[in-house]
Amino acid sequence: MLKNPDMAALSDAFILADSHKLVWAAVCLVSGCVLHESLSPSVLTIIIVVIGLCCGPSALRRQLTLCFCLFAVIAGLISSEAEIRRADHIMLAEPVTAELSGIVQTKIVRSSERLSLTLKDISSSEPRLAALHKVRFSIAADALSVLPGDKVRARVRLFPLSPPAFAGRPDYARNQFLSGLSATGFAYQAGLAEAQADKSWSMRLNRWRHQFAADLNAYMGPPYGGLAAALLVGVRDHIPAPVYDSFRASGLAHLLAISGLHMGLFCLSVLMVIRAGFACFPRLCQRWSPRRFAAVMALLCGFFYLLISGGPVSAIRAFVMAMIILLAVLADRPALTLRNLALAAFCLLLVSPSFVYAAGFQLSFVASFAIIAGLEIISTHSPANRVLHYVFFVLLTSALAGMVTIPFIAYHFGQFTL
Known part of the structure; x- marks a missing residue:
């Protein structure tokens, strides 16, 4: 029976069975997200139109990989522009000293002496502060005892978001703007105005x-x-x-940051415990699929762990990767592949393209890429002895992950450890 060529081409476009094609498409998506920062709105529109016109002839000539990569660049540009428009809020233009009140959204102890608070729902008699979306300020740790959801009143000195100290340094002001911050500073004094003012879940x-x-x-x-x-x-x-x-x-x-290591160990532990429990009851194995049931429960437990962890970038990346791996288990597909890593990048960057600038995102994906690529080396050059195989696996993956993350650690933190 002859296969419909149009349906076959469409299937190839959506499935992209070759993992390297999807990896290159993920690289193009990242390129689109990074390229957006240096483009004006008019130039951005022209580039999207030109790339869109190139996709048509590529698809007609059955160059589906090129078409998909061009589409990924467009997706990166559009998603970055959409994120900027979603975060459109008023920024503080000059330093201001005034009193304000707001609800504590996040609380972080920066050191044993300073407490950092992020306030939302700002109200103030100073018009320039009343229009702000969120502000963050620091105060002595022993001066105030609050929890997220409490309403705080403070006298603060706020400043506009600081640009990079010099060209080439990370632009933290951009990340702060996308997170909703309008100003940062410090507080002279602060007090609790109302306990648990925000009772949302x-x-x-x-x-x-x-x-x-x-x-x-x-x-x-x-x-x-x-x-x-x-x-x-x-x-x-x-x-x-x-x-x-x-x-x-x-x-x-x-x-100390919840990431792929913690999420992987947690989900894998749930998976192994449930499968071991099924092994104790053979009759249940005849009625249920132990592997699929364990994968579903591990996915639910991983989502619960993500919730109680506060949802940092590293934990979100780890959960998306774990979700794709567990879904691959449910579908009887290879779990730990570069294609799954690329799919995780697509899921995160299409929703929040600014993740591409986050240190946690870069370190997590670069380290994961090195480990997965190292698995191919291990599978072909690993010793036959199981003990030596394990030692070789640990040493190689640790060395690869350490080497590829050194440039990113040095860039973001100004230091690295050998």
Whole structure:
């Protein structure tokens, strides 16, 4: 029976069975996101139209890979422009000193002496502050005891978002703008105006995270309670400064941020425990598919872990990657492939293209790419002995992940550890 060539071409366009094609399409998507920053709106429109016109002849000539890559560039440009328009809000133009009140959205202890608060729903008698979307300021840690959702009144000194110190440095002001911030500064004094003023489910969850971290630290004692809270709910406020500095100096500070390592271990543990439980009851294995049921439960548990972690970029990336891997298990497809990594990049960047500038996104994807690529080397050049195979796997993947992330660590943090 002859296959319809049009249907076959359409199938190839959507499936893209060759993983390298999808990887290059992901690279084109990243290029579109990065290219958007240097384009004016008029030039952006012209480029989208030109690339769109190129996609038509490419599709007609059955050059589907080229067509898909061009479409990925357009998707990166359009999604970046859409994100900028979604984040359109008033920015502070000059330094201002005034009183304001707002609801605490995030609370971070930057060190043992300073507390950083991000306020939303700003109200102030100063018109320039009343129109702002969100502000962030620091204050002495012992001057105020609040939780997310509380309403705070403070006298602050606010400044416009700072551009990069010099060309080539990360543009943190852009990331702050896209996150909704309008100004940053410090507070002379602050006080609690109303406890738990925001009772939305997201704020209640954020409040519970901080309360749980404080209770865990009180129960286990520092530094163990602070480390446990960082790994369980993503709150690093209770880690003593000397301990955190030791992690940073040794190059292990990334272990304190919930990322692929933590999400992978958690989901894999759920998967293994459920499959081991099924092995104890053979009759259940005849009625249910242990692998599929375990994959679904691991996916649900991973989503719960994402919620209680606060949803940082590294955790979102890890969950999307874990979700794609578990869906591959459900579909009886290879799980750990470059194609799945590229799909995870597509899912994240189409929703929030600014992730491409985040240190967590860059480090996570570069390290994951190196590890997955290293698996191909291991599969062909690994020793036959199982013990040597494991040692070779650990050493090679650690070396690859460390080497490829050094330039990104040096760029974002100004230092790296060998």
